[in-house]
């Protein structure tokens with residue numbers, strides 16, 4: 001589903017260029033449950049943004065479902081983002097003056113789905129997240145964990161095949177982190193490819209495959225196989 005080959009990315013400012021991703025090669029199959037860990041500045045968010053076609057890369061190849069994600073028009077990029085990918089962010093990114101139901105339903109507004117239909121679908125999703133009674137509450141009336149579950153419901157409303165979550169539990173306490181991870185794990189079990197950037201070992205441990213980034217390269221990865229954690233190094237790919 002996701003194939004990266006020798007991906008490089010630099011940021012250029014007036015004074016300097018910063019080489020952030022230095023030859024990332026990675027294959028992620030449909031339905032995998034993956035986390036990305038690494039020190040601050042190692043390139044985790046940059047990688048996730050490229051996977052989500054929110055940002056471009058300089059060289060190498062990114063194939064999504066067999067299609068090269070390079071030189072896409074804004075319309076094509078938006079098509080992939082809207083049809084295939086659901087995004088979840090640390091800061092929830094809910095719209096403060098819209099209630100939970102309206103926040104969840106919003107992506108369908110842009111797809112010209114009728115108000116009645118989008119509200120029905122959004123309510124079903126809120127129900128699945130255990131938030132039906134909170135549908136008409138504003139984000140400011142919700143706890144952090146509830147806000148994140150609303151954000152996950154919003155990410156799910158377009159039936160994405162991939163969830164990309166950047167520090168989804170970064171603003172939550174440990175109990176709420178468990179609740180949100182339970183939701184993400186449940187979605188993954190339904191077949192949604194789930195990729196989570198995190199600093200938290202407990203979050204990464206919930207996934208089946210942990211990619212460890214260091215200075216813009218994959219240092220190693222850990223895979224849960226038959227209940228055992230195995231470590232694989234990929235020194236050669238980063239040369």
Ligand SMILES: Nc1ncnc2c1ncn2[C@@H]1O[C@H](COP(=O)(O)OP(=O)(O)OP(=O)(O)O)[C@@H](O)[C@H]1O
Pocket residue numbers: 011012018020038039040041042043044045046047
């Ligand atoms: N838009 C940008 N312009 C210039 N530099 C950037 C930009 N975005 C990120 N960087 C720099 O690229 C490097 C990698 O950033 P990135 O956010 O990918 O790291 P990260 O591993 O996600 O870090 P953190 O854990 O702190 O979120 C950092 O040095 C950062 O300052």
